[in-house]
Amino acid sequence: MRDLDAPSLNQRAERLKLLLRLGLEFHAEREFPRLLDRIWGELTRVLHAERSSLFLVDLERGELYSVIAQQEEEIRFPVGKGVAGAVVSSGESILVPEAYADPRFNPEVDQKTGFRTRSLIASPLRNRRGEILGVAQVLNRVDGRPFDEEDRDLLEALCSVAAVAIETVQLYEEQRKASEAVITGFLTALEMRDPASQRHSLEVRDLARRIAQQMGLPEEETQKVAWAAALHDLGKIAVPDEILSKKGPLSPDERRQYEAHAIHTRRLLQSMSFSGELEGIEAIAPYHHKRFQGGGYPEGPPEGMEVPLGARIIAVADALWWKMNPRWGEPPLSVEDATAWIRDRAGSDFDPAVVEALLRLVSFEETRKQMDER
Amino acid sequence: MNRHPRASTDISLQKLEALREVSLVLTSERDLNRLLELIMEKATEILRADRSTLYLVEEGQPSADGKGRRLFSRVIQGAQQIRLPLNEKSIAGFVALTGRVINLEDAYSDPRFNPSFDERFRYRTRSVLAVPMRNPKGEIIGVMQALNKKEAPRFDREDEEIFLAFSTYAAIAVENARYLQLQKRTFETLIQGQAVAIDARDHITAGHTWRVAAYAVEIGKALGWEGERLEILRYAGLLHDQGKLGVPDEILLKAGKLTSDEYRLIQSHAEKTKRILDAVRPLFPRNLRKVPEIAAAHHEKLDGSGYPEGLKGEEISMEARILAVADVFDALTARRPYREPAGDEEALRYLQEDALAGKLDPRMVEALTDALPQIVQCRERVQEQIRGRWTWAPPGMEMESVVSPMDHG
Numbered sequence: 188m189r190d191l192d193a194p195s196l197n198q199r200a201e202r203l204k205l206l207l208r209l210g211l212e213f214h215a216e217r218e219f220p221r222l223l224d225r226i227w228g229e230l231t232r233v234l235h236a237e238r239s240s241l242f243l244v245d246l247e248r249g250e251l252y253s254v255i256a257q258q259e260e261e262i263r264f265p266v267g268k269g270v271a272g273a274v275v276s277s278g279e280s281i282l283v284p285e286a287y288a289d290p291r292f293n294p295e296v297d298q299k300t301g302f303r304t305r306s307l308i309a310s311p312l313r314n315r316r317g318e319i320l321g322v323a324q325v326l327n328r329v330d331g332r333p334f335d336e337e338d339r340d341l342l343e344a345l346c347s348v349a350a351v352a353i354e355t356v357q358l359y360e361e362q363r364k365a366s367e368a369v370i371t372g373f374l375t376a377l378e379m380r381d382p383a384s385q386r387h388s389l390e391v392r393d394l395a396r397r398i399a400q401q402m403g404l405p406e407e408e409t410q411k412v413a414w415a416a417a418l419h420d421l422g423k424i425a426v427p428d429e430i431l432s433k434k435g436p437l438s439p440d441e442r443r444q445y446e447a448h449a450i451h452t453r454r455l456l457q458s459m460s461f462s463g464e465l466e467g468i469e470a471i472a473p474y475h476h477k478r479f480q481g482g483g484y485p486e487g488p489p490e491g492m493e494v495p496l497g498a499r500i501i502a503v504a505d506a507l508w509w510k511m512n513p514r515w516g517e518p519p520l521s522v523e524d525a526t527a528w529i530r531d532r533a534g535s536d537f538d539p540a541v542v543e544a545l546l547r548l549v550s551f552e553e554t555r556k557q558m559d560e561r
Numbered sequence: 562m563n564r565h566p567r568a569s570t571d572i573s574l575q576k577l578e579a580l581r582e583v584s585l586v587l588t589s590e591r592d593l594n595r596l597l598e599l600i601m602e603k604a605t606e607i608l609r610a611d612r613s614t615l616y617l618v619e620e621g622q623p624s625a626d627g628k629g630r631r632l633f634s635r636v637i638q639g640a641q642q643i644r645l646p647l648n649e650k651s652i653a654g655f656v657a658l659t660g661r662v663i664n665l666e667d668a669y670s671d672p673r674f675n676p677s678f679d680e681r682f683r684y685r686t687r688s689v690l691a692v693p694m695r696n697p698k699g700e701i702i703g704v705m706q707a708l709n710k711k712e713a714p715r716f717d718r719e720d721e722e723i724f725l726a727f728s729t730y731a732a733i734a735v736e737n738a739r740y741l742q743l744q745k746r747t748f749e750t751l752i753q754g755q756a757v758a759i760d761a762r763d764h765i766t767a768g769h770t771w772r773v774a775a776y777a778v779e780i781g782k783a784l785g786w787e788g789e790r791l792e793i794l795r796y797a798g799l800l801h802d803q804g805k806l807g808v809p810d811e812i813l814l815k816a817g818k819l820t821s822d823e824y825r826l827i828q829s830h831a832e833k834t835k836r837i838l839d840a841v842r843p844l845f846p847r848n849l850r851k852v853p854e855i856a857a858a859h860h861e862k863l864d865g866s867g868y869p870e871g872l873k874g875e876e877i878s879m880e881a882r883i884l885a886v887a888d889v890f891d892a893l894t895a896r897r898p899y900r901e902p903a904g905d906e907e908a909l910r911y912l913q914e915d916a917l918a919g920k921l922d923p924r925m926v927e928a929l930t931d932a933l934p935q936i937v938q939c940r941e942r943v944q945e946q947i948r949g950r951w952t953w954a955p956p957g958m959e960m961e962s963v964v965s966p967m968d969h970g
Contacts, residue, residue, distance in 0.1 A: 196574055203577040207726065210584050214733045215697035217740065246847075315589040344581075351588045355737055358591065361846030362744040368844035368853075369751045372803050373758070375840045379807030379833055414747075418754075424762045425953035428810045454951045455761055459754040463747030 205233070206344055213352035222356050226323070226349045227255040233345060234338055236325035238302065241312075242271050243321035243353075251275060251322060262296060269293035270309045271322040278319060280310040280343055284333035302326070306333035310342045312350040320350055320357075370417050381423050381431040387508055392416040394504040395497075401544040402500070410464050412497040415471035419501055422451025422473075436515050449473050450485045474498035475505050478536045499538040503529060503545055506537070522549060572722050579607055580726055587734040596738050600731045604707055607727060608690070608720055611709035615694075616645070616653045617735070618702055632657055632704065643678060651675055653704040656691045660701055662725070663691040666715035684708075690716035692724045694732040702732055756799040757950070762806055763813055764952035765898060768943050769891055774798025775939035776887035776929070777880075783928040783935075784883075789848065794880050797855035801884055804834030828860075828868045835869050851880065859884040862920040882922040886912060886929055889921070894940075905933060 209229055216222035223241055230239040242251040244266065251271055253262040266275045273291050274281055286292045286304040297304055309324040323346050328334055374385040395416040399409040423431060426448050430441050437445060453473035461468060477483040477494045489495070510525035520528065526549050533542035572580070583603045590596040597615055604613040616632040632653055633644045649655045652663055652673045668674040668686045679686050688710045694703040705728050710716045716724075756770040763769075777798040781791045805813065838857040845852055858881035861867035863874055867885075870876075877885075893908040903911065909930055916923040929936065 200572075200574050200577055203574070203581055206581055207577070207584060207730075210581075210588070211697065211729060211733060214588055214737060315585065347585060351585055355588065355591065355741075358741055359744060361848070362741065362748055364844045365846050365849055366744070366748045366751050368841040369748065369755055369800070371844060372800065372837045372841045372853075373755055373806060375837045376803055376806035376833070379836075380809065421758060424758055424806055451953070455758055456754075458761075458950045459750065459757045461750045461754065463743045463745075463750060465747055465750050465754075 202341065202344070206348055209233075209345070210348045210352070213349060214355065216352065217356065217359060219356050219360055222352060223255050226352070230323055230325055230342070230345065234308075234325045234334075234342055235329050237327035237329055239323065239325045240271075241321060241323055243312075244275060244319060254321075264293075269296075270307060271324055274309045274311050274322045275319055278311055278313075280308060280339050282334060282336065282339045283307045283309075284335075308334045308339050308342050310339070310346045312346050312353060314350050314354045320353055323349065373421075374417075377420070377423060380428055381420075381426075383512065383514070384420060384423065387512070388417055388420055391419065391501065391504045391508050394507065395501050397548055398500050398504060398541060398544045399497075401548050402496075402540065404496075407464070408497070411466075411468060412471065412500055414465050415468040415497050416501045416504065418456070418468065419452065419472045419475050419505065420448060421455050422448035422453070424455075425451040434514075434516065446476070446484045449476050453485065468497075471495050471497035471501070475501040477502065479538050480535050483536075496538075496541075499541050503537050503541045507545070572719055572726070576607070576719065576723055580723065580730075583607060583727065584730045587730050588737070590734065591738050591741050593735070593738040593742055596734055600705070600734070604705060604724070604727060604731075608707045608716065608724060609711045609713075610690075610707035610716075611711060613708065614643075614653075614706045615731075616643075616657070616704040616706070618647065618657055649673075652689060652691050653706060656693050656704045657701055660693045660695070662693075662721055663689065664716055664721060665689045688713075688715040690720055690724055692721070692728045694728045694735070696732045696736045702735065705731065752796055752799050755803060759802050759805050760947065761950075761952045763802075766895065767950070767952045768947045769895060770799060770802055771943045771946065772891045772895070772940060773801060773884065773887045775943060776890060776932075776936050777883050779932040779935045779939060780883045780887060780925055780928045783932040784924070790880075793849060793851055793855070794883060796849065796852045797859075797880060797884060798887065800852065801856040801859045801888065803837055803856065807833050807837070832869055851878065854878065855880040855884060859888050861885065863922060864919040866920065879922075882925050883928075886921055886925040889915070890929060890936075905937070909933075 213222060213226060216225060227239055227241050230236065230241075240253055241255045242262075243254050244250075245252055245263075249266050250263050251266060264272060266272050270281050270283060270289070270291050270293070281291070283289045283292060284306050286307055287294070292304070292307075294304075296302075305327050307324060307326045309322050311319045312321040312323055313319050323342065325334070325338075325342060328338070371385075374388050377388075378385040392413050396409055396413040399412045404412070426445060430437065430445050433441065450473070453469065456469035456472055459469070473485065474489065474494045475498055476485075477490070477498065479491060479494075479499065481490050507522075507525050507529055510520045510528055511522060513519055526545065529537060529542055530546060533539040586603065587596065587600060590599050601613045601615055604610070604615075619631045619633060631644050632647050632651075633642060645651050645654055647654055647657060649658055650673060652665075652668075652671070652675075655661070655673055656663055663671075663673075665671050665674075666688050668689045669676065674686070674689070676686075678684070686708050689706060689708055690710075691704055691706040693701045694705060696702050705724065707716065707720075707724065710720070756774070759770050760767050774795050775798070777794045778791050781794045786794070834857050838853045842850070842853050855878055858870070858872060858877055861870060861872040861877045861881060862885070863877065863882070865871050865873040890908055890912060893903040893911055894905060896902045909926075912921060912926045912929070913923075915921040916926045
């Protein structure tokens with residue numbers, strides 16, 4: 188008795204260990220695309236499938252949409268349609284040994300992709316409260332034989348691990364979006380008085396983030412720099428309308444009032460008590476107009492290398508943007524000319540290490556663009 | 562990933578099943594406090610221990626020698642919190658620093674064991690199993706201890722393996738719950754930051770945003786609301802005037818009563834708020850999706866005479882009705898450069914008239930009346946909070962500092 192059961196017991200133990208290990212790997216992921224990629228890869232590998240797909244439920248539209256499938260474009264279909272749709276309606280896994288003999292099978296996708304589905308299993312991705320988040324599907328065993336009940340059980344077990352990880356990352360994403368909403372509201376409002384400020388702030392943020400990544404800053408620091416960049420012009424809420432909206436060159440007095448935005452940013456950020464990813468941005472955001480060799484505004488410390496790296500990064504991103512999108516009657520520069528302008532000021536206005544990173548970034552993107560064009 | 566202790570073949574199939582189940586339970590709990598309780602409960606259960614303790618390494622910058630940081634027990638079954646210095650003199654400290662497992666049959670035979678806790682909690686520790694909690698990066702974030710193995714003199718090899726596998730799951734669940742908490746804090750402080758900016762932009766009404774948010778929550782409480790519903794109300798209160806950030810100076814900073822033309826212009830800025838709303842609505846996650854709607858509807862009146870949409874009756878959410886009452890109440894009772902504030906009683910009468918006239922919801926006015934003592938407290942708290950905070954006045958108007966006269970209000 189014992190001898191007969193031993194191999195299968197061993198197999199079960201191995202399988203459980205695999206699931207435990209995969210659980211840890213899934214739960215270590217915090218970015219949605221990477222998690223999905225990982226789950227999708229494991230589905231294919233563990234189930235010995237030729238292909239696999241992941242669908243998520245769009246509650247508002249009552250649809251399923253593919254997040255990862257072999258074909259690039261997104262597939263959407265109503266809940267109830269096809270095998271995956273039937274899984275959502277019934278809440279049960281569906282094992283299809285012979286696809287074209289099953290009325291629930293929808294051959295349209297095969298027709299589009301040129302793939303020939305023989306056998307498949309689809310299982311619900313269900314969280315602990317029993318809600319269905321999506322469907323995981325594996326197609327065609329690589330050894331040519333149809334999927335069986337054992338494969339189905341394995342897929343189900345894998346799905347229960349994957350679903351919890353998906354739900355966790357969905358919560359992160361929601362929280363990120365909520366923060367993004369607050370920033371968007373702020374920038375939309377600011378833009379009503381300060382033309383182009385929304386695009387400016389968001390583009391400077393993205394550029395600052397990419398420079399920070401290029402410089403190899405840790406993820407947390409990069410995120411902080413991005414937040415500081417999004418809020419670097421916060422103080423403009425206290426710059427008079429006529430200065431913000433002026434088209435021509437500013438008089439010295441107007442320039443002083445304009446430059447005061449950096450001080451206002453500092454005052455505002457200092458009267459906020461930030462925590463989480465925003466902690467410490469008051470030491471970064473106000474100093475995006477300080478010069479590397481000293482000077483710039485606001486007056487007083489910090490100077491030069493005492494200016495936090497994040498501020499030195501934002502300074503470069505901000506200057507690049509203004510050179511390409513000037514407001515007071517100057518001609519706009521191309522990205523090459525704007526970069527060259529900044530390069531000429533490395534060591535005087537800007538931190539050479541940051542400029543270096545910008546140059547690498549620009550040349551990298553240039554190369555990529557050329558490759559895309561080819 | 563190689564640094565993860567893996568379940569080895571020592572673990573029986575039955576225990577592996579239990580571990581798998583527990584791994585799903587732990588990773589599904591995203592509330593940190595509940596999670597820590599749950600970890601201990603499951604550890605005790607799965608190891609057949611009498612009780613368990615969980616220590617976390619204090620967050621913050623680790624110094625090179627680990628000095629200055631402490632371990633603290635977030636959860637001890639049957640006792641209060643303990644704080645320990647992070648050094649090798651205690652069992653938990655040793656495990657946290659070295660990453661080694663300690664498995665003792667008799668705790669009292671080990672010099673690192675500190676019997677004073679037993680005395681304090683009237684407990685008798687015999688066997689101890691302590692394992693490190695490693696996060697996916699391999700860093701030790703805490704220590705778990707199981708005490709007094711049931712029906713056996715000590716924990717065995719299999720227990721060690723199980724506890725290590727379990728602790729890895731506990732660690733990742735703790736890290737993920739902390740990460741979610743961090744992101745919530747980010748959102749929370751960002752939204753508070755907006756309130757600071759809104760208040761700063763309009764020096765005449767400094768404090769208004771905070772008061773309206775606080776009043777709305779008190780009204781909600783008086784109606785018996787709780788939890789997320791109050792949270793939504795608070796966020797909507799903090800954002801209700803976000804449109805002010807886009808209102809031109811000449812309107813916003815007019816020190817005096819507005820002419821009817823100017824009043825209309827102010828109303829047209831409700832359009833701006835709507836534009837903001839349209840920009841942010843798709844970004845709010847499902848549970849907070851109502852926030853921008855509520856914020857945008859705080860000038861709507863039940864009889865349709867409000868703005869910007871002229872919504873009527875049922876079209877206006879309960880939350881927006883609360884916000885409307887809170888907003889009017891503060892507008893009446895706050896000090897303005899051009900008039901004395903109304904007293905609370907007078908303001909309440911005004912609200913009641915508006916309710917009778919079919920503009921405000923009488924239930925919300927009544928709830929505010931019930932909550933008046935709390936509302937007065939909120940007002941004092943906000944006053945304290947914004948004291949000395951910077952607000953913006955345009956050049957030439959700085960001397961009319963607004964925060965100081967309100968100190969008496």
